[in-house]
Amino acid sequence: MQPDSLIAELQNKNPKAFERIYERYSESLFGVIYNIVRDQHLAEEILQDVFIKIWNNAEAYNDSKGRFFTWALNIARNASIDKTRSKAFKNKKKNLTADFYVDILEEKNSFANSVDAIGIKKYIKILKPYCKQIIELLYFKGYTQAETAEELDTPLGTIKTRSRNCIQSLRDILVK
Amino acid sequence: MNIQEYISSGILELYVCGALTEEESKEVSNELKKYPEIEKEVEQIENSLNQLSTAAAPYNPNQLLAIIKNKLHLVDNSKTIPIRKENKKTNIVLYIGWAASIALLIGLFSVLQDRNQLRENLNVVNAQKAKMEQQINDAHASAEKKEELLAIFRDKNMVTVPLDGQEVAPEAYAAVHWDKQSKKVYIDAKNLPTPPEGKEYQVWSLTLDPLTPTSIGLLSNFSDDENKVFMLENINSSQAFGITLEPKGGSESPTMEQLYTLGTVKTS
Structure with missing residues (x-):
């Protein structure tokens, strides 16, 4: 809330x-x-x-x-x-843009108490490559829907549904 | 509006990520206020993303809060109060310490002051004691002298000749106590005025027919003698005694204008 x-x-x-x-x-x-x-x-x-x-x-x-x-x-x-x-x-710092949040999570061993560490690790394993990119751009980098569509050379509507799917899979793991 | 369709469209994920246009975001905000299911969905999306980026944090940055609050000049209630309490405690201890030191200093100072005062008092008392001892000695000496004089005057062989005041000094009076055996005269000059500077009383023995004065001595250091009783030698068979005021050192013959007292020896 x-x-x-x-x-x-x-x-x-x-x-x-x-x-x-x-x-x-x-x-x-x-x-x-x-x-x-x-x-x-x-x-x-x-x-x-x-x-x-x-x-x-x-x-x-x-x-x-x-x-x-x-x-x-x-x-x-x-x-x-x-x-x-x-x-x-x-x-x-050169070539930083090549690094994704996923790399950080893969390297990391200890997580805060508020984080479902097992869930996060599981999530990374099952994460689809396009989810990596979409979450990276939309959430971590703050790209707009239009910018993300352009960056990934994907239609606007597809960005919307994919972001839904990618975040949904994260939620599913963390809820369970 | 089909809420379920709206939720599954993916617009809420974009909304939470901030990937929508301003217009679109406003619309979602309105829907969210209207439909609790949408709000609930948004909260779940937010929580999962919040967890995801929390997992990406290198560590919990909670130690930065104090620095940020300091930069914002926010009073840190949770941390400064116990520290202040400690400060108060140490302050009280410090105050007690100082107070004790000051009290001790004042105490020492007053003791020192008392000691000095006592020493001074002792000196005063000692001086008074010495003075009183002197006075007692003087009194003893004086008493002895008076007793001696009294003994002389009571002697039965003593002839007393009162000398009455003459023209120059009608108030003046003197007495001659003549011990014929020891040929000594005691001049009681208590009621003679103190001679002026450069003058002395001279005592004369007189024989009356013809009137022949013979000096028997001077009443030297007149003012120094408390009893004003002077002892002189008198080998003459005097018929009268007179006292004149003469220049210091005395004269060959009496200056009759300065005859203070005169008295004849009673023939009995």
């Missing part, structure tokens, strides 16, 4: 609400940021900036536009992509 009252409290500048929001979303956003920059120190810096923006711009969030999670996700992805566009970052 979207914590509407918590978000309202955040918008009222309640530090306790900010803490709760951080507990709820920070690790997930950290994963998204890390997947883009692939540097723990840089990812920490970006995460700090993201939560500072969340605090400062909380009143700009409006639930008629979308989910709070999606709003925060956009801030995190945009901040991370901004970093990858800097010259220093480009010189340091």
Whole structure:
């Protein structure tokens, strides 16, 4: 459930609400940021900036536009992509775009308590190659439906149904 | 609207990922408010994606919260309160320590002050004691001298000659106590005025027919002698005694204008 009252409290500048929001979303956003920059120190810096923006711009969030999670996700992805566009970052990291979130998950052995580690490992094993790409672009990179269609040279409608299928298989495993 | 069809279209996944246009997102938000099934579906999509990226995080970044709050100047209630409590405790201990030190210092200072005061008092008392001892000694000496004088005056061989005041000093009075045996005279000059600077009383023995004065001595250091009793030698067979005021050192013959007292010896 979207914590509407918590978000309202955040918008009222309640530090306790900010803490709760951080507990709820920070690790997930950290994963998204890390997947883009692939540097723990840089990812920490970006995460700090993201939560500072969340605090400062909380009143700009409006639930008629979308989910709070999606709003925060956009801030995190945009901040991370901004970093990858800097010259220093480009010189340091080459061919990063070739790496998928799946690689991180495959290499990783320990997961947070909130994560169904066995489910995630299982999911990676059964994941179809197009799911890897679609989830990477739509969720982790923040591509729009149109951008993803163009990137994968796939019709718009296909992107929609495939994203449904790919995420559905993840849900099936995590629910079981 | 067919809710099930709407859900399975895949639009909700795109909605959560933020892959829809602004227009499309607004529409989904409206539907979500209308249909609890759609909202539930959106929550499940969100939770699964949330788990997926949480799994991609290198570690839980919970240690960054304090740094972020610090940057935002948010008061960290959960962590600073116990620290402050500790501070309060140490502060109290510190205050007690300081208070004890100050109290001890004040104590030491007052003890030192008392000690100095006592020492000073002791000095004063000692000085007073010395002074009193001196006074007692003086009194003893004075008493002895007076007893001696009394003994002399009571002597039956003593001839007392009162000398009355004369023209220059009618109020003046003196007495001569003459011990004929030891040929000594004691001049009691208690009621003579103190001589002015540079002058001295001179005592004369007189024989009357013809009037012949013979000096028997000076009352030197007149003001120093408390009893004003002066002892002089008198070998003459005096018929009268007189005291004149003379220049210091005395004169050959009495200055009659400065005759202070005069008295004749009674013949019995």
